[in-house]
Amino acid sequence: xxxxxxxxxxxxxxxxxxxxxxHVSTFKASxxxxxxxxxxxxxxxxxxxxxxxxxxxxxDQQHVARIGAAVTGxxxxxxxxxxxxxxxxxxxxxxxxxxxxxxxxxxxxxxxxVNLRQLAVNRAQRLLDNGVIATANLHERIAALEESLVDxxxxxxxxxxLGLGSYELTQxxxxxxxxxxxxxxxxxxxxIVERNVTVGQVIQPADSLFTVADLSHVWIIAELPEQQSSxxxxxxxxxVTIPAITDVILTGQxxxxxxxxxxxxxxxxxxxxxxxxxxxxxxxxxxxLLIRKRGVQELIxxxxxxxxxxxxxxxxxxxxxxxxxxxxxxxxxxxxxVRPVISGLKLGDRVVIEGGFHLNSELQSKKLE
Numbered sequence: 001x002x003x004x005x006x007x008x009x010x011x012x013x014x015x016x017x018x019x020x021x022x023h024v025s026t027f028k029a030s031x032x033x034x035x036x037x038x039x040x041x042x043x044x045x046x047x048x049x050x051x052x053x054x055x056x057x058x059x060d061q062q063h064v065a066r067i068g069a070a071v072t073g074x075x076x077x078x079x080x081x082x083x084x085x086x087x088x089x090x091x092x093x094x095x096x097x098x099x100x101x102x103x104x105x106x107x108x109x110x111x112x113x114v115n116l117r118q119l120a121v122n123r124a125q126r127l128l129d130n131g132v133i134a135t136a137n138l139h140e141r142i143a144a145l146e147e148s149l150v151d152x153x154x155x156x157x158x159x160x161x162l163g164l165g166s167y168e169l170t171q172x173x174x175x176x177x178x179x180x181x182x183x184x185x186x187x188x189x190x191x192i193v194e195r196n197v198t199v200g201q202v203i204q205p206a207d208s209l210f211t212v213a214d215l216s217h218v219w220i221i222a223e224l225p226e227q228q229s230s231x232x233x234x235x236x237x238x239x240v241t242i243p244a245i246t247d248v249i250l251t252g253q254x255x256x257x258x259x260x261x262x263x264x265x266x267x268x269x270x271x272x273x274x275x276x277x278x279x280x281x282x283x284x285x286x287x288x289l290l291i292r293k294r295g296v297q298e299l300i301x302x303x304x305x306x307x308x309x310x311x312x313x314x315x316x317x318x319x320x321x322x323x324x325x326x327x328x329x330x331x332x333x334x335x336x337x338v339r340p341v342i343s344g345l346k347l348g349d350r351v352v353i354e355g356g357f358h359l360n361s362e363l364q365s366k367k368l369e
Contacts, residue, residue, distance in 0.1 A: 026325040027366050029359065034322055037355030041348050045300045045338065051231045055222035055240070055289040057281050060273065063214035065188045068207050070162045073097030075201045076181065080210060082195045086186045092210050093184040093197060100162055101180040107155040107169075108176055114152050117145040190214040193283075215283075218276045220252075222289040223267035231291055232257045232270045239290040240274065242281070250274055254291070299341040303334055305353040307360055315345070316352040316359050324352065324359055 029037070073095040080092040124138045159169060163182055172178075194211035203209065220240050224232055234257050240250040256271040270291070274281060306329075307314045313331050316324045329344030345351065352359060 028323045036358050037352050039350050041350050044297045050290050050292045052290050053222045055220050055287040057283050057285040058219045058221045059213045059283050060217045060219050065212045066208045067210040069095050071097040071099045084192045088189045090186050091183045095182045100182050101178050103158050104178045110151040110155045114148045117148050121145050186212050215279050218281045220272045222270050226261050226266045229268040237292045241288045300338045301341050302353045303337045305351050307356050316356050318350040
């Protein structure tokens with residue numbers, strides 16, 4: 001019976017000692033150990049998290065013109081080729097259009113009618129002054145003139161819509177010569193990036209014949225998954241890398257974040273604009289976009305201070321003169337060798353950022369003792 005009691009008591013002492021040793025976390029460091037460590041007081045800083053997403057280079061849609069003709073006709077000549085730089089107003093092709101000729105004929109007829117009715121009004125005014133006709137006759141001829149003026153304005157607007165400018169209208173009124181040839185000109189300065197026309201082709205007003213783009217600026221387009229849409233805000237800093245162009249990192253800001261989610265892809269479109277003076281950035285190139293989240297002031301801890309014990313993060317905190325305690329902490333994701341402190345520490349706490357390994361070895365030795 002006595003042996004059983006002794007055995008039970010011995011087992012109790014052993015279990016108690018092991019449990020005590022397991023929870024030992026505070027100890028006083030020796031002077032030699034103090035020389036091997038570095039201690040700082042925790043402060044606040046900004047951590048800028050980042051998110052990387054696939055992107056592509058696209059044309060700056062604010063500087064793109066899709067050029068066609070306002071009338072039906074047949075192409076007689078094309079003076080522009082793919083890749084050519086053109087100026088605003090430069091001729092790209094010539095179009096022969098019966099519709100244009102008919103519109104000019106209507107303009108000339110209404111113009112002549114206006115002249116004749118103006119003469120009739122002038123004559124009626126003289127006759128009225130001489131008492132030959134009544135006032136009603138003059139008003140009738142003025143009404144007919146006003147009707148002709150409306151027709152002339154309509155014919156003029158039609159010709160302008162077909163592409164004739166004020167100079168061409170003046171020449172038409174002066175010389176009374178109908179031209180069925182209409183020049184197709186570029187509406188902006190840029191580069192021809194698309195050409196969909198050949199000589200002899202019959203075209204309609206809805207056809208796009210040329211696409212001219214200003215390539216001195218391009219867009220970087222990316223599609224953010226719906227779950228990460230909170231990462232992007234207009235004005236956020238971003239970096240672009242292009243696999244086809246090595247050792248180049250381009251920086252800028254997001255100038256557009258869509259307010260809606262694409263129902264098919266479940267993504268949000270983001271965009272940034274980049275200068276392209278050398279035209280190294282070619283539309284449809286693949287790219288990578290790194291979005292940096294706006295940093296906020298928060299408590300941060302150097303990565304070197306973290307001690308992993310039982311798959312959990314710990315740090316050594318100074319609790320007295322040369323006395324330290326190993327405490328568990330909850331930390332955020334690392335960034336630039338620092339981590340945000342979620343719980344376990346407060347502002348001003350003094351922690352070991354170098355030599356924690358030596359302190360941990362000493363702590364384990366004391367537990368074994």
